[in-house]
Amino acid sequence: MHKNDFLSSDIKPSGEGMVWITSMGLAVGLTMIVFLLGMIVYNGLEVFWPKSVVRLELKEGSTAGLRNAPAFAGEIVKTQTKAVQSLGADGGSLLRQREYQLFVGNKDVYGFGYKFIDNAEIVGESRPSEIVVAERLEYGNAIFIPKQFTLADGSVVGADDPAFTATFDRQVEEGNERRAEIRRIERDQIGAINRQLDAIRLGRRAIENKGGELSVSDRQELSDFDATVATLQAEYEILAAKARGLRELQGANKIVYTTVDGAERTLSSGDLIDYYYPNRLSFFDKVGVFVHRFWGFLSTEPREANTEGGIFPAIFGTFVMTLLMSVAVTPFGVLAAIYLREYARQGPFVRAVRVAVNNLAGVPSIVFGVFGLGFFVYFVGGNIDRLFYSLSLPTPTFGTGGVLWASLTLALMTVPVVIVATEEALAAVSRGSREGSLACGASKWQTIQRIVLPASLPGILTGLILAMARGAGEVAPLMLVGVVKLAPTLPLDGIYPFFHLERKFMHLGFHIYDLGFQSPDSEAAKPMVFATTFLLILLVVCLNLGAIMIRNHLRKKYKTSTF
């Protein structure tokens, strides 16, 4: 038969339609994942991109604007078509109305941050270059037209003064420096004094708890305490006065501005964090602002119930927790895997154990959380408190959730992952290299140590990375064993003993949950949630891709090296 005959024949393979149906499965699956990731990346990054601010003029007499003013300004966040459906008795008509959602800022003036406006109300729009977007300590961003700076020495710098931008820059910079200084005094220096006072309080209680007559040395110690408290008190007064002075300076210089709808406001320059002229930015300026804002997001602490500012403590908490978890999970997982693969007698029992370990990886994470709460927090932690921290009871030290318990809980949850991956890696080491080593006179342990473990290291690493990815993205068990929405201190800092294992911590995943669901203003929190989501996804996907790549690389290697 000629080839052409086949091409023009009407042979119909059976079931081609079904093949297309199956191709739909793959297409839908791929679309879902690509679309979801794309959406998160877009929404997460868009948050930091400076948008231009639009001034909208409303038609005469319109009350749809803000404070009944004829114009207002904001960043357009969303454009949508509102379909007003009505199937009335007259046959029905469908009205399609375009509307915009604007971020108008100035929550202190309006009481809200977002506003919807119908297209029909708008008669004109412009992008005035003098509009400023300023990040403030309170009430979120402000969008305004600056009028003047009133400085502490009584001088006034008007907005049309050529030195205005320089003044603005200097004020913001000085304000930020002073704020850092106040923070250093209050948090580090006064914090240190408070810690000493706390230690003295506990020392006193220890002496009092002895009961009976006080010995001479005890009495001596008590009077020493009194003396130290007096010195600390004096030091505290000095520091507090210094901080007060700086606070006053923060409020000394003021910027006067009007919002686009005409409200005049005054703001202490100490309350300013950052500002930019959105409508004067070139593309590269925008990139600059984008990078600056993104860096701020990564490196600063949250403000205003987590809806503003950065997420540094959450990133750091996730990092410390995952690190502790890895430290805990690796030796135990590897040990168990070596036992199962190299030392245990292979038989039905070990097979059953292997199946069970494998299945533990499928047990819901919340069950591990329940165990962590009952065992680590209440049982182990409670007993540690009774033994070593009985003085500060009933305030629990280890008997409450903390970063140590959280990471141990997650370590327990991920240990099956590591065991399974390590076992696979150990099994993949060829019999030849083992036997070669033994034949050369190496002992069993030497063989494992020098030949088997190095060869299976990438496989173990894969397991560990998968465990880390799972641990970093898990939230449900953490909610039970120590994650909080706002931790005042980090689990790792410069204060002795540096690692504070009992402290509660923040976590990226819980941050998303908390912002999205417990926040008083979920609309205002949404950009932050998307940004945090983007970061978490980035972290988890990178870890997983790394693991997948190592695994694929390994498979290739073993395929070629089998003998």
Added chain:
Amino acid sequence: MSATSTPPVPARFQVAKATLLMDRFMNHFIKIGGLSVIVAVFGIFVFILIQILPLFKGAEVGELKTIPLEKGVYLQLGIDEWSELPFALQADGDLQFIDVVGDRGVTTKSLPFVAEHGIGGVHYNQLAQRLTVGTADGRFSLVNIRYKPAFSANGERTVDADLQADKLLPIGRPGVPIKEIAYADAGSRKLAVATQLVDGRVEIHAVTLVQKRSLMGAGRTSIDTTYDLTGKINGAISSFLVAAQADSVLVTTDSGEVVYLFLEGDDFQVRQTLKPFAHLPNPQVGLLRYVFGDVTFVAVAPTGETKGYSLYLDPKVKTRQFGETKTFENQPGVTEVFAASVRNKAFVLAGENHARLVFSTTEAIRWEKDLDFSVKDAVIGGKYDRMVFLDDESKLHFYRLKDPHPEASFDAFFGKLWYEGASEPKYDWQSTGGSDDFEPKLSLVPLIVGTLKGTFYALLFAVPIALLAAIYTSQFLKPEIKVYVKPVMEIMASLPSVVLGFLAALWLAPILENRVPSILLIVLLVPLSALVFGWGWARLPPRIRLFIPQGYEFVVFFPIMFAVGWLAWNLGPAAERILFVITDPTTGTRVADFRLWWPAVTGTPFEQRNSLVVGFMMGFAVIPIVFTIAEDALSNVPQSLRSGSLALGASRWQTAFRIVLPTASAGIFSALMIGLGRAVGETMIVVMATGNTPIMEWNIFSGMRTLAANIAVELPEAPHHGTLYRSLFLGAMVLFIMTFVVNTAAEVMRQRLRDRYKTVE
């Protein structure tokens, strides 16, 4: 040639001692270490089990002390909140306070008016620590027992008591002795009821009291209205009860009737007449008492039959009436003594030499014992930690009671219970309530149903996609593309569930809410388009078909899918206007809105955060797992089978469907099981994307509460070692077992599949 003549092993072949030692050490270290890691991991199961065991234990009761009292007739036994200073009221008006903890012995305090007016019936309200004492001349007085804890310098507590008797108020016929009396104070409403024996006939009288309030605080109480209830009862009155709400009286008659009188407007009305033991030869009610909360009463027949009746709103009658809700185990003998706990729904039934502690909600006997004395009176301590019995020889028996989880039982967790106020027995989860007399409802059944519901909808969406994708990837896709496709699908598995939950709730749910018809159209049209296109394509001559090489169909399908999807999305509102139109009953206009149409047609609610959203988002978690495992199973089918089939002339679909799929069926089953396990335990998506209401229905447009979500929501607030805490551990155990069984089944199937492939090769 003998062994002795072998030359010594040269030194260079000898193993260093350190190596041998190290090897031996590592041998033991790894064995012990490895085993203990594995044991520790399985310790989770044991630990959780230990936490839930106390739930299924009965009460522990032990005798602490026996204290002989002055011989005499005792009318009433009472106890303070701390169970340290119980009292016994003697017929001569002396209250004996017995110090059972310290060494103060017995202190006697007398009721001041008894010497002059005598003593009739007595009523004790343990919660308010108030005695209502009827006199022998038709009056009564409210006596407050004021227990005061005092703390010594070293923090030890002693409890003191004194009496404060209000002035005597008249009730019923003047000068006639009070037979029984009861009093209830519900704040603005105060009601006293008494029976008197007048000319051989029992009369029942009620008075309401008012308390003057002024700036100086609460003033004296005085009589407001008097009622003679005797005429409303047919038959001889034997006993009565007054509810704590001060709005009703239950009267029993000698013929065994219970009459429910309710104060409505300005008079008592007979709301209901019951005859609990009508089926017995002697229908009399031996004992009638309220359990804590005064919504349920317990009736005991002289033969020992025991029943519970509760007030609930019967939809047929429209008023709250008593209905038989509980059947307790028969009492072994005559029951004369009843004592209710003021903490929970437990009560003691005792008589002769037998005592029994029963929990009303679960009908369970918490404890029972044959005693070596005859019980005359009993009282349960205010914290449900002590019991006091008085025997017929005037001895006080002081018992320790340890029953931390009375409301727990197998029935409470997995069975239907008739809770107070409910019109039928139900499965219900409601762990906390507003008032003290709230019954915690701890049925895990709605949670298990919720778990299965979430899992069902997740699998309904995920399994077809995952399996189709797995078949396509393993059987038809070009291997060069497969290298990239698989990791992308696996990345999907790594998406943290909190992210999926957030997107489901704040992004997807609001979109889907308005677009249900569009979604329905997409679900219908996209597969249809694949089928139609594939069918049509196969009918084209091979020359054209070669434009799309085999293994690239899915690339071509993308534009088709997007086009059809876009079309369906936009046709949605149009379809809604045609298909989902209902007439608004309030305005009479016709509205095309699926959100209104669904409840109107199916009678089930439409919620924004519903199972559809959860199912879709859980798909992201389930699809990659099912896909990966199913794909592995399909790919591992020996190539010889496929080649044979293709060589015999089967088409690629025939080969895939008839040869590969049946061979790999065990692996696919295993994939489904593991996907199921993942969906069952999913927590954050459900917490965030549903309303978390524990309901029992399968409506796709309502939410649910799953076991996992329930734990996440309630455990942070559950008091350590409380009943709720342990119940949540029980929930975790159920979850653990469910997933473990499912996963083990999957694993066994996979092992079997591996063996099967071995024989094929």
